[in-house]
Amino acid sequence: VNELDLIDWLRPRLPMRADVELGAGDDCALVRPDGGPLAVTVDQLLEGVHFRPEDDPAAVGWKTLAVSLSDLAAMGCAPRWAVTALGMRRGAAEDWPRRFAEGLGMCAREYGVALVGGDYTVGDGPISVSLTAIGSPFNGGPARRDGARAGDVLAVTGALGGSIRGRHLRFAPRLAESRSLCAHGGVRAMMDLSDGLAADLPRFCRASGVGARVHAATLPVHPDVPQAGQADPAYLHAMQDGEDFELLVALAPGRIDALMAGWPHPTPLTVIGECAGAADELVLVDPEGNAGDWPGGGYVHGDD
């Protein structure tokens, strides 16, 4: 397999979009925006960090696109186009690139993303993949992370923790949920939980200049979280494990009941706390009702 083969093989397997003037194969792709801002996000996955050599290449391909779609969802945006770069490891399984492309293509079809460009190189290192996705705001979007105010309600989609057991390779980016939240009109700020609530909520609050109070008893703990011990409670896994790819959203306090009552998705939306006035002050209320310090943990890229 070489770059030209891979592109030729992939092309008929990809969704077409009317807003693509020229797809992969030239020096650049040409796409047609339609007014309004565009959201742009880049992510990379490294073998040995984000996936293992024995992981299914198709799952890696799915994840490669899904992490960027999660960023677009967090921004209140619908995906439109993506480009990807694949740095192969010499000696990897011969069908790795095609299996990877299969998974990537499956995700692209599922969410209507046109893959309009790629770069393929073989090197000596672990496999590295990166992907850039471009999208446009949903009605009511975009949703930045710096608009939360004291008194806003904090909520998350889905359930948290234990993603490393396999879910992190096969997750569904919360695009439909983001669309509903944006349409509701009460989104003050939003982000996706990629490094765990313990690491991500401080970033969220810092961006908005608010504090927060989170109630451990309300945290939706994923069934993948292992049996809890007293020194290692399940809610800490839910906060620290990372790679949840769920939405964290600050909602204007009015009309929350209407949003919850009319929530149309199988993935739940759960209130976990509220924004507070004192900038940067984060409080975790434990299941016994005692307010305590915010736990450390979560993942900061480059610190490991």
Next chain:
Amino acid sequence: VNELDLIDWLRPRLPMRADVELGAGDDCALVRPDGGPLAVTVDQLLEGVHFRPEDDPAAVGWKTLAVSLSDLAAMGCAPRWAVTALGMRRGAAEDWPRRFAEGLGMCAREYGVALVGGDYTVGDGPISVSLTAIGSPFNGGPARRDGARAGDVLAVTGALGGSIRGRHLRFAPRLAESRSLCAHGGVRAMMDLSDGLAADLPRFCRASGVGARVHAATLPVHPDVPQAGQADPAYLHAMQDGEDFELLVALAPGRIDALMAGWPHPTPLTVIGECAGAADELVLVDPEGNAGDWPGGGYVHGDD
């Protein structure tokens, strides 16, 4: 250094653009296109393939952006925004990421590109970097590679060959030259020479469904090409060495003299042949005037 440090450090060193609504630091950047198509291109560089461990990280940073700007130039487009992903090798020199960012920032300032997003991860492998650049057509652009017709004049910017001696890390993408060519109005097709004329001209001709006749004696050979031997003539280096990042352009035959006479750039534009009618038939006329087969060579990614 971690991801947040690097972004914070880089931000004040980057050019601002009025069409950036929200730069790096949120889940996505928000940019404002202004009607018309956008060109999108992605490239990656792998340590051990495109650069060596001992190469200056600032030069690698420059090259990372410059290769994508070369693609935009080849498309007849001005660059606007870029995002990049850096996969660091654990144990690399501590100042590598900042030196890299310095070189990247220098190239961004030189060509007015806003870096609006990044991803930074530390892994075990050779360093991998990828970059996606987005731009808008120059007046008279965009220039695809599939518009050449029989009788069109083939020309290249600059001089070819010997880039591996160091030029490949410090080259100037031919944006100003592309702008002039597009403004001239006679561009039928254009691409950049990244893998060598020997490999790239066949792709160019295939895209347009034409043949070509190239005159070896007219090829602009770069002074970096080593002393020629009879079995290893300089013009073959010029065709096969790769990483020239010069423009190959097919021009409508009328008004070529006017274009040449009015060419305002220190980088020359040289006529090297013409497009022919028989699709895919490529002829190289040697310095003695004998028409012969097209030489092989040049670089196909993934074939090595």
